[in-house]
Amino acid sequence: MSKKLRVATTSLAGCFGCHMSFLDIDERLLTLLDLVEFDRSPINDIKHCGPCDIGIIEGGVCNAENVHVLREFRKNCKIIIAIGACAINGGLPAQRNHLDLASCLTEVYLTEPGLAHGHIPNDPELPLPLDKVHPLYEVVKIDYYIPGCPPSGDAIWKFLTDLIAGRTPELGHGLIKYD
Amino acid sequence: MLPDNETRINDSAELWLDQAVTRYESDSSRLLQILHEVQERFGHISQQATGILAEKLDIPRARIESVASFYSFLHLKPHGEYRVLFSDNITDRMLGSEALMEQMCQLLWLQPGKVSEDGLVSINTTSCTGMCDQGPAMLVNGRAITRLSHQRVQEIAQLIRNRTPLADWPADFFRVEDNIRRSGLLLGNTLAYGEVLHAAVTAGAQQIVEVVKASGLRGRGGAGFPTGQKWEACRNAPGKEHYVVCNADEGEPGTFKDRVLLTRQADLVFEGMTLCALAVGASKGFLYLRGEYRYLLEPLHAVLQRRRDSNLLGISILGKPGFDFDIEIHLGAGAYICGEESALIESLEGKRGVPRSRPPFPVTHGYMQQPTAVDNVETFCQAALAVQMGAEKYRAIGTEKSSGSKLVSVSGDCAYPGIYEYPFGVTVREILQDCGAVNTRAVQISGPSGVCVPENEFNRKLGFEDLPTAGAFMVFDDSRDMFEVARNYVHFFAHESCGFCTPCRVGTSMLKQTMDKIANGHGTKHDLREIDKLDRVLQNTSHCGLGRTACNPVLHTLKHFRPAYENRLKSLDFKPAFDLDGSLARARQMTGRDDAGAHLKETE
Numbered sequence: 131m132s133k134k135l136r137v138a139t140t141s142l143a144g145c146f147g148c149h150m151s152f153l154d155i156d157e158r159l160l161t162l163l164d165l166v167e168f169d170r171s172p173i174n175d176i177k178h179c180g181p182c183d184i185g186i187i188e189g190g191v192c193n194a195e196n197v198h199v200l201r202e203f204r205k206n207c208k209i210i211i212a213i214g215a216c217a218i219n220g221g222l223p224a225q226r227n228h229l230d231l232a233s234c235l236t237e238v239y240l241t242e243p244g245l246a247h248g249h250i251p252n253d254p255e256l257p258l259p260l261d262k263v264h265p266l267y268e269v270v271k272i273d274y275y276i277p278g279c280p281p282s283g284d285a286i287w288k289f290l291t292d293l294i295a296g297r298t299p300e301l302g303h304g305l306i307k308y309d
Numbered sequence: 310m311l312p313d314n315e316t317r318i319n320d321s322a323e324l325w326l327d328q329a330v331t332r333y334e335s336d337s338s339r340l341l342q343i344l345h346e347v348q349e350r351f352g353h354i355s356q357q358a359t360g361i362l363a364e365k366l367d368i369p370r371a372r373i374e375s376v377a378s379f380y381s382f383l384h385l386k387p388h389g390e391y392r393v394l395f396s397d398n399i400t401d402r403m404l405g406s407e408a409l410m411e412q413m414c415q416l417l418w419l420q421p422g423k424v425s426e427d428g429l430v431s432i433n434t435t436s437c438t439g440m441c442d443q444g445p446a447m448l449v450n451g452r453a454i455t456r457l458s459h460q461r462v463q464e465i466a467q468l469i470r471n472r473t474p475l476a477d478w479p480a481d482f483f484r485v486e487d488n489i490r491r492s493g494l495l496l497g498n499t500l501a502y503g504e505v506l507h508a509a510v511t512a513g514a515q516q517i518v519e520v521v522k523a524s525g526l527r528g529r530g531g532a533g534f535p536t537g538q539k540w541e542a543c544r545n546a547p548g549k550e551h552y553v554v555c556n557a558d559e560g561e562p563g564t565f566k567d568r569v570l571l572t573r574q575a576d577l578v579f580e581g582m583t584l585c586a587l588a589v590g591a592s593k594g595f596l597y598l599r600g601e602y603r604y605l606l607e608p609l610h611a612v613l614q615r616r617r618d619s620n621l622l623g624i625s626i627l628g629k630p631g632f633d634f635d636i637e638i639h640l641g642a643g644a645y646i647c648g649e650e651s652a653l654i655e656s657l658e659g660k661r662g663v664p665r666s667r668p669p670f671p672v673t674h675g676y677m678q679q680p681t682a683v684d685n686v687e688t689f690c691q692a693a694l695a696v697q698m699g700a701e702k703y704r705a706i707g708t709e710k711s712s713g714s715k716l717v718s719v720s721g722d723c724a725y726p727g728i729y730e731y732p733f734g735v736t737v738r739e740i741l742q743d744c745g746a747v748n749t750r751a752v753q754i755s756g757p758s759g760v761c762v763p764e765n766e767f768n769r770k771l772g773f774e775d776l777p778t779a780g781a782f783m784v785f786d787d788s789r790d791m792f793e794v795a796r797n798y799v800h801f802f803a804h805e806s807c808g809f810c811t812p813c814r815v816g817t818s819m820l821k822q823t824m825d826k827i828a829n830g831h832g833t834k835h836d837l838r839e840i841d842k843l844d845r846v847l848q849n850t851s852h853c854g855l856g857r858t859a860c861n862p863v864l865h866t867l868k869h870f871r872p873a874y875e876n877r878l879k880s881l882d883f884k885p886a887f888d889l890d891g892s893l894a895r896a897r898q899m900t901g902r903d904d905a906g907a908h909l910k911e912t913e
Contacts, residue, residue, distance in 0.1 A: 201913050205913070232899050235896075236899075252901055254902065257906070258907050260889075261893075262887075268886035308811075
């Protein structure tokens with residue numbers, strides 16, 4: 131192989147479970163490192179993403195910062211993969227979608243007993259929450275999806291090696307799981 | 310489930326429940342019928358009633374709740390003394406149903422889908438109620454009301470506010486017209502009731518099968534399976550019992566011919582069923598009547614009773630020993646999927662209407678796993694006519710592969726909506742001329758799951774060779790937006806998906822979301838490609854025909870009316886599905902922030 135592919139990963143409104151599952155490829159991580167180079171990823175703590183071949187994103191979109199990060203990935207990555215239930219459907223964080231955001235904030239910061247002089251945090255440093263949690267495909271174009279909560283290390287390995295080898299990724303029976 | 314804050318069921322109510330269960334012989338396969346009665350009597354199926362029924366029928370509560378929650382006309386929580394459902398077919402919308410519903414909500418101070426605070430009334434939409442030729446239509450506590458207008462809606466709101474019992478509402482509200490515009494061999498027949506049966510009893514079972522086979526008769530529910538072949542297979546299938554089922558769950562939006570047949574030709578329908586019983590050796594038959602046609606129940610019961618009194622039903626029919634047959638009417642409860650024959654059978658057995666895996670087919674493993682002949686209302690009528698006329702004469706009508714006549718339910722943009730009977734082979738153009746349609750842009754044949762025919766194809770012919778149809782014929786003139794037509798149908802399928810298989814449950818919802826995204830002005834070319842992908846998943850992987858046909862309206866309108874979609878697209882390659890900055894508004898309001906970081910641009 132002439133040139134290593136650049137891969138970036140991030141977790142938005144997710145639990146890092148998909149990243150943990152990614153680490154479950156175990157010693158194959160070393161093989162992977164022969165084939166790819168990591169750009170922005172929790173693995174190396176690079177803060178911003180540069181031009182990449184593959185972007186892997188876990189978690190849905192729950193606040194303004196998620197939108198910015200997602201857009202940074204879309205701008206820089208040729209291929210974007212949504213990984214896991216939250217990225218694909220909103221998942222667990224989207225359970226809040228049937229609640230009104232204002233009443234959530236009111237209850238958590240203002241009316242909950244035991245809060246002294248509570249106020250809703252309004253520091254400009256903090257990203258504002260969206261009124262609903264959205265799957266990635268509603269905010270940017272997504273090229274591939276790896277379902278599962280989380281998908282297994284084997285599924286991630288198969289998907290990435292297919293992609294790196296230039297094959298259309300095909301998980302097939304046994305590897306494709308929705309739970 | 311949350312406890313419902315109702316008063317406890319009193320002794321007289323418990324006695325009533327007891328009697329209801331006894332009336333159905335404590336048979337849990339009659340659960341749906343029992344629940345219907347409970348719903349009619351109490352307005353909903355309370356936790357307490359569920360508990361009592363579970364005990365008396367000796368089944369788990371969960372089974373009762375699972376059945377009740379499947380059917381949209383049954384409610385496990387109080388839903389108002391008056392439950393108003395506006396028919397939401399595209400033809401109702403074209404006649405202004407949306408504005409009428411809004412008006413009614415305003416008059417009664419209420420939001421769609423919610424029960425008013427005093428528990429008086431709820432207002433919502435429901436799938437097509439089969440009154441497309443006299444819409445807009447609604448159901449109030451299950452009773453059909455036609456020809457809604459602002460005036461009528463105002464009167465209805467007043468009657469509800471005054472708590473006037475439904476029985477005292479003006480009879481004109483409930484008047485349902487037959488609107489027969491063109492008759493043929495079926496609607497024009499002058500047979501006396503019992504006439505066909507008299508002749509057939511002499512000829513015998515084998516002869517009936519032979520004639521129906523030779524007549525070339527094919528099922529009128531849309532799929533067009535040869536009726537004689539079905540009856541023969543059922544007759545030859547081994548089983549303790551054989552059953553005859555008439556599918557009158559006429560749920561395909563835009564179809565209302567079965568309603569008219571059951572109003573005007575009920576004897577012929579039952580005659581056909583009885584012939585079938587003789588042919589296949591059945592002693593029990595069911596008419597599965599869609600819940601929307603609840604008002605037909607009493608008249609149909611009267612016809613059945615008259616036939617029993619004339620020895621056309623019952624023991625030793627017409628004096629033929631061993632020819633015992635009777636018919637029971639089973640009322641549906643607002644589930645389109647129950648028009649699929651195996652789902653219908655599940656529903657008959659008192660279960661959720663989830664389609665079975667086929668094969669085995671109902672002819673060998675149907676009701677109670679016994680051989681069952683399931684046919685459409687019109688098919689039974691046509692079978693009786695074929696037997697009466699003889700195969701050769703019957704075959705001479707229509708085309709080579711589609712013999713006989715077909716009832717067409719015409720609605721939409723035309724001067725004379727109603728029922729038209731034609732020999733097979735009639736062109737779309739001829740029907741349009743007869744019904745007084747002008748400037749027609751397209752016709753939707755056989756409902757949302759059927760075919761959208763554009764103007765340059767109006768010479769196509771109804772029949773199994775070209776355009777098979779269950780009968781719906783919805784006309785759209787050049788003022789109509791075919792994208793909105795397709796979107797209405799997509800919403801219909803998403804609502805009616807039974808939820809059993811993932812491709813259909815999720816796929817129809819995703820299709821709906823994508824169509825809504827385009828409608829809301831967020832669509833791009835990318836979304837059209839996504840629709841294309843979804844269509845393939847639905848077609849290839851759905852469990853039953855509902856999912857497989859759910860994408861037809863989109864496929865067909867995209868093919869013939871692509872600009873209707875493209876006009877709505879943004880020219881960009883991709884757009885978010887919702888207003889990003891708008892969805893921060895709530896948080897901005899709560900935090901009092903308005904800095905640059907508190908806003909998002911639509912695209913970067």
